[in-house]
Amino acid sequence: MALTEDELKTLSYEPDAAGHFGDYGGRYVSETLMAALSDLDQNYQMLKQDAEFQRQFDSDLANFVGRPSPLYFAERWTNQIGGAQIYFKREDLNHTGAHKVNNTIGQALLAKYSGKPRVIAETGAGQHGVASATVAARLGLECVVYMGADDVERQSPNVYRMKLLGAQVIPVDSGSRTLKDALSEAMRDWVTNVDSTFYIIGTVAGPAPYPQLVRDFNAVVGREVKWQSKEIFGKYPDALVACVGGGSNAIGLFYPFLRDTEVQIYGVEAAGRGLSTPEHAAPLCAGRPGVLHGSKTYLMDNADGQISHTHSVSAGLDYPGVGPEHAYLKDIGRAQYVGATDADALAAFHEVSRVEGIIPALETAHALAYTKELAASMRPDQTVVVNMSGRGDKDIFTVAKMEGISLT
């Protein structure tokens, strides 16, 4: 299934007309949603070419989000590790504190252009919910966010943020009470209110055209890295690293580099308590193909095809599926997917906080943990760009609790 380097250089990396990336992706939903997805696809393919839509998207990214985000040389950490030069793509400096807002701005504009007065979103860690509530407030759209009841407890500051922004947060009590259940509940809402409602999916998962459009809205990250790396060190990076839950920050960084095969690409999944235990959230490393939430992709299930309860210290990576384009990139050999455990991520969280003065999100800390290992194996004249996908303010309560420190 792996392709040759020549093939990888010339692939289009676009899904087919029905939204398939190779065998993956597609539109595995109940009939009620088919018309809405097909309308969304048509609208999106049209607006993608629309100069006014693109102008407004770019303007919002510049003036509301604060793009471009810097490409920052992590000098002390580089010196401490003693391998390749490490650069952080500072998505943590975006308004709302993560890459998520790139996508929500794009989708909320789509909602507005499509005449839908109400948006819904699912959220795990709460970052996508906050980003959706933020953009809905700015555009004057009604916003409802579904969040697993356990996550509502784990991420109470973000719940309050969403409420401050005028969104209604609905805790989801079914199933494992986490992200996958929030996603199911959001799809139910959408089925019921399909005429008035735009569903802002937070990652590159779900039925077509979501994996493609979420990728396109996040691809600004990789496009900026292309010119920034040329400007700062005169060439493309030797390697890219990003954490992968659903995979939107990763695909945003990777996508513009897919044909540049001299650039090595690494996605880092949540290995939880270890890939040899059942307690992780790493479908690409240790799962198998199946169908979940509207697309065919790698996922974690038991022998009978029931979706597994996943585990990760990071709520944003705690999801049993992954975007179908990542499944495709794995199979054709364009990207490599590895795991970082809870313990690895926590160590990197502390290390980067102290050495670089940046508290990373726990999701991002997985990418940092692998970056350390990778950079150490590379030469000092080589460069690694890691997507600093989010800041860690939201996680300080989680980390403190794990370390037995009370903040209240």
Next chain:
Amino acid sequence: MTAGRIQARMDALQQIGRKALIPYIVAGDPTPETTVPAMHALVAGGADILELGMPFSDPFADGPVNQRGAERAIAGGTTLGGVLDAVRAFRADDADTPVVLMGYLNPVMAMGERVFCERAHEAGVDGLLLVDMPPEEDGVLVRRARELEMDLIYLAAPTTTDARMRAIGEATSGYLYYVSLKGVTGSSELNAGDVSRKVDAMRAHVQVPICVGFGIRTAEQAAEISKAADGVIVGSVLVSAAEAHANQPEAVPEALRQVLAPMREAMDDVQAGLKS
């Protein structure tokens, strides 16, 4: 393709002027031992075709009632193999009532699409309805099911466009399952007038019988819907009855029969009224 059990049953119903009553229950809800007696009880209560749910952990097209039914079944140890065993056991005593398996793709993929089709056929399954597999995503499963002459039942919805309706009408066999409202299973806003108009309009594109489900809870609603539709599919109200007796599983079959029987009676009264 030779006429399968579903078409034979539909033809026979049409001859005697009766509309199909199609109950849905989740296999293994609340216990694996309940399923076969429940299937027989539903037939005794007036069922013409049985839809048996294959429980799935993440049933995003279903409402909370059916999701809890699936959760009870999975917690009780029901597997896809167990569902097929139940059909085989049912067939030992009932060679005529068609059985349709309804569910989501992932458990089927876990068993292997080809293996699943073969085992289902061997167990006596007549039709398959995969909620998250629209006609566009057909593949191994569809090919093997057709080779084995099992019916593939597809959904149509109020949002389905005419162009898609034609494609669905061509793909579906046995019957077409019309989802009567925008919502999940067990929703409450059913408008019989809308359903009737839509069913009439669909007949231009659909040659097989059109059965209507989602949101039908009472005998009156079943009777009303049966005026326009060829069949009425009843699910959540039965799963609710199973839930109410989850602690006395042996009482579930009779409870299901008691929900279904008045629907049968009301539907037959409508047909008798039309004839007289």
